[in-house]
Amino acid sequence: MGGSHSREDLDFTDSDDDDSASRASDASSDFSTPPPASASRAARLPTPASIDAIDTHLRNLHLKYSDPISPNPSPTPNPAAAAAALNAVKLYLHIGGSTPAARWVISDRLVAASFIRSGDPSSDDDDEPAGPWCLVVGSKIRARVGPELQLKTFPAQRRVDFVADGVWALKFLHPDGYGDFNAKYHSCLFENSYGVAATDEGRAKVFGKDFAAWARPEFGDESIWEDATDAFSPGPKGGGSSPMPARSPMLRPLMEDFREFEEPVEEDGGGIQSLALGALDNSFLVGDAGIHVVKNFEHGIHGKGVSVKISGGGTNFTTPKKALLMRAETNMLLMSPATDGKPHAKGVHQLDIETGRVVSQWKFGKDGADINMRDITNDSKGAQMDASESTFLGLDDNRLCRWDMRDRHGIVQNLANSMESPVLEWTQGHQFTRGTNFQCFASTGDGSIVVGSLDGKIRLYSKSSMRMAKTAFPGLGLPITHVDVTYDGKWILGTTDSYLILICTIFIDKDGKEKTGFGGRMGNRIAAPRLLKLSPLHSHLAGDNSKFREGRFSWVTENGKQERHLVTTVGKYSVVWNFLQVKNSHHECYQNQEGLKSCYCYKVIPKDESIVASRFMHEKYDTSDCPEAPLVVATPMKVTSFSVSSQR
Template structure:
């Protein structure tokens, strides 16, 4: 490990969770700390609990600590008490039935405070091939890399021949090949058509069979810049307007997961308190000098929902993540009401993803990824999903993916970022992996192993937690880790559904192609 490890074994007595007076009396937020001997650490969601060894593991001031308990009952009593204090630290209200109902709702898939039920585990196993041997993430090997001195800000993968790197105000074109990407030596500057300085886009979206690129500027959030990729020129600067008023948009996505491969002229966008569909076609059929995007419907929330990120499935189901940790699921038809809203665990959601078939949703927070199974059986035992109707408590309990305490210290406390599934572009195939970036590392989870996980390790509120993963180290900060489209498997001879994948890791100055081709 990157730091000295210190283990505290507490064999004889159960440690006590006690109140420590707040340093700031003006703050109403309770501050609970765990005290064991001279050790004192704040009660946070970074603790994990291992059932078989009856251990609570966490990072302390001087390394990694473990508290071990003399009996299963003592261990469970501690978990129950700890979860109660954690609730008060996060939500700033007393841990009672009324407040828990206000936070999580009467009928929620988040049954915190209880371990995953046998019925929930059965739902996770419904589509798992028990005869299939799990793949190992160690099969991903570096194939080649490229380096330039200009810092890399981001990457946008294409499902066709090309992908794109963002280097300040310049877009660099990459060629997609089996097993990775290659430098083409081609790039273009992002210069507004009507004058003004170049800019670094905050969001990129490919559309119109990947012939056009839409981008948002971090400084001009009410405008959409539309670029012709063939010429590398911005051809239109569209305005986001509703009822004649400028609208700020912070994220944009295609209507469907494979929408960039179609001729769709509509797309989705979110603002802080807004979800909307926009149309790039001018209703008069004449391209105006200052075109305004057509508002095709959506919802403006009166309260601050603080939308942060969004994603769409192959059928156009929509998932939106918020700063308060909520996950909202919308059908492809209606943007005015979320059919399912899963309350947050207190941590802001920085990224979301959804599988092509819409059966699974992934939400990223700085300390963990949450995987949600969206399908369930309704009151008539008919299979449906949380995008089309309210899931309530009928769905399976979510699972958390997180780093072990020693690895969280190894990465220097860096946050998990940009979690995503394997990239599937057509129905009939399954996502095999989940990937996220974390400091100088890429973290890979085998999705099948997540589905097969037992509740031996639990964290926040008793949720099953998966701590089996593979770390891929790099010498500098990882900007993004992303799978290539499924057509670019490691080998051109790969059969449909064959367990081969290709991945690109982008660091501050390098691009690495990795292939699972053993």
């Protein structure tokens, strides 16, 4: 356990040994770390000393040039030389992963970086139809411009890092080259994401006038993002910058004070498939063979040696993909897909936890017809602790509704005498005629609902109406795969495959009153969101095809209390952000950034296998010694609890 930090913050030097660079370019086995500036210069080969020399060298490599932008370093400049200088870079490759031997090595000492559209006349692929913009670096890199590059900038070093079958870094030789590259990158990214050019007209078409701050964050109102400091993880005073924000001292106390408690899972359980955290005495690990009951403690969860073997109900039960606690956590609703490979289910199994029996198989139905549901969740953040709870929320691609386990007269249905599966009562909701493509949802403390969609939109519905969204935030180019919301409804966390999106729903209405987007239309008083990302190196080390999954706030169910952390799972990593730090508009991560601001200050908890779930326990399990409730990380064969000590 512990922080998984690399030498990502290595400050490249321009005094690299040409001999070693030449060898690195020819054979990866000969890669070596560039020597310091004080190294002997006797063995160095001559390096290009002028723009013209650089241009000659690049042309000998048969590289392509972008349109010239007039530089000023050469006393006798020519347009071709200027263009060559502008996109001339050193190409570095990171080797060694997270081991102590990890380092950057020179892959190409002098090469050109450019953006080419597939099928472009300037491309070598003359017969290829027009396609997305690609980043091309010499002959070694050709990658589609998109969030999957995980591109990160270091303005002070005129450097960008990214992932493309490895972790690479570009060091720009010309002062204007770095800015020119970033401008072109953002334009290509916008066009690849939305299919329109990155012009004022294109941005207006995508975001509309109400979301102008999303299209041009530099002109947006930042006042809504509070300047926050955390009691046990103090923020910086002032706006200093750092080449490696993730190594910031702000998170070092948090990293050092994590305490770990690990427990293996019984092998006959078939491995953990999902985690159902309880706010009361117990939590539950759902596996292929049943449900393993664990006890909640202030230091985390610990096995009780009790396993509930699912039985009864006359059903061929399959491993559920969703487990929902209800009725003071004495009952659990288990939802399994009706078809392999698809998340939709025709109903739910109601499990009595104390007896371990499925007491009913509920069917989803409306107007006499069976329907499917994609997801279910509790009516509100704390509803699972309510012993009288009989309703829950349901979501399908084009449906949002509330189900009731009582009949239409409010009477609990007699399950014992039922010869057929009882049908849940559709008590509230709406079936949309147009393709909303809902994917996920969550509820606030008062029962308001946030819904994420395939097109990336996030919609806010009040607790009184599911017909029309009060607010609809535009997509950023990727589907929303999971969504969470704070208890007070003021903050939303959307999960995409490549990053998390943090949105503030607060606005001031025309009467000067503070409201959220659940209770009124925000109009054009909408602040730009924050993006929470991994560094290119951590994105690569998290594992093949690793995606962000189930970003969540820490768990609060009481008015006046604020969530303190955010957590998500990426492959073999559990990643934690300090919530107050992310909201701090003066945070060092945000200095000198272009476009939507991204936070890279996080804590990585690596595991040996892919993580099933990462979640904070209920707020009642934080103590004076631990300012946050324990974090629970479940893998198929282990469950680990982490607590944070406030004592240094």
